[in-house]
Amino acid sequence: MMTTKAVTVAAKLIQKTSLTTDVTELVYQPEPQFSWVAGQFISILIPGAGPGGRDLRRAYSIASSPDLGPTFQLCVKIVPGGPGSNYLADMAVGQAFSGMAPFGDFVFKTAQDRDVVFFATGTGLAPFRAMIASQSFPACERSRIYFGVRTRADVFYREELSQALGDRFQIALSREPSVLQAGETAGRITEKFKADLAQGKINLPGTDFYLCGSGAMIDELKTFLMENGVQKSAIHQEVYYKG
Ligand SMILES: Cc1cc2nc3c(=O)[nH]c(=O)nc-3n(C[C@H](O)[C@H](O)[C@H](O)COP(=O)(O)OP(=O)(O)OC[C@H]3O[C@@H](n4cnc5c(N)ncnc54)[C@H](O)[C@@H]3O)c2cc1C
Incomplete structure (x- = not known):
């Protein structure tokens, strides 16, 4: 399976929908555009949320098909007190995060007869x-x-x-x-x-x-x-x- 090299992206939130009381679907417009294979994830920078005010990184699977690109969706469970999930869930439409994508080898690789x-x-x-x-x-x-x-x-x-x-x-x-x-x-x-x-x-x-x-x-x-x-x-x- 061919996957592309990760690039740094700024992803602007364009839509936010609550799927359940603690799972939110977020739709982003990335700049620049990037391609991914279904199953891969994005690594997101959580500014200043680590020990001593250091930045953290959190991984999120891309929840939408590349066919719908260049926008992409995430589906995030809000973990109480969790810096990454709350950073994303608290973002307002129009705000952007910085991340790198795509990563991962968790992609579909099953032969046709299985x-x-x-x-x-x-x-x-x-x-x-x-x-x-x-x-x-x-x-x-x-x-x-x-x-x-x-x-x-x-x-x-x-x-x-x-x-x-x-x-x-x-x-x-x-x-x-x-x-x-x-x-x-x-x-x-x-x-x-x-x-x-x-x-x-x-x-x-x-x-x-x-x-x-x-x-x-x-x-x-x-x-x-x-x-x-x-x-x-x-x-x-x-x-x-x-x-
Ligand atoms: C490759 C990869 C892809 C991921 N994709 C997603 C995704 O698409 N959606 C998503 O919601 N999370 C995903 N995660 C988990 C995500 O990276 C964070 O770990 C999660 O959002 C918690 O981060 P936090 O900073 O909010 O809380 P932290 O303080 O880092 O975590 C607190 C605790 O929350 C629990 N936890 C972490 N993730 C979950 C979860 N999803 N459901 C229930 N409990 C959890 C763990 O016990 C963890 O120790 C992925 C993780 C990896 C490694």
């Missing part, structure tokens, strides 16, 4: 949304997403991804609601995945796995997959944070 399973917790959905929204995405019919959040109120991009994948877009709600809706299951994505596997819905040796979000989810699933004979080369991961 199935695909995406696992995301929270904003870990962002790179998968970018991949699937790309007109050239070759694998809608062969893909499943397991999307883990706490409650139904934490779900975003539901309509868009259900439209693309139908009932292969599965939402796992870890704080069980009393009544489940279509496409939802109670519990964690690992449990839903294991149940689907037991029902013969997954062809383990014929599938590539992409995991993004919490390190704990990624470690658990990766261990499970490898214990069940999945080759390391079929597992791709982007860890957002350790817990």
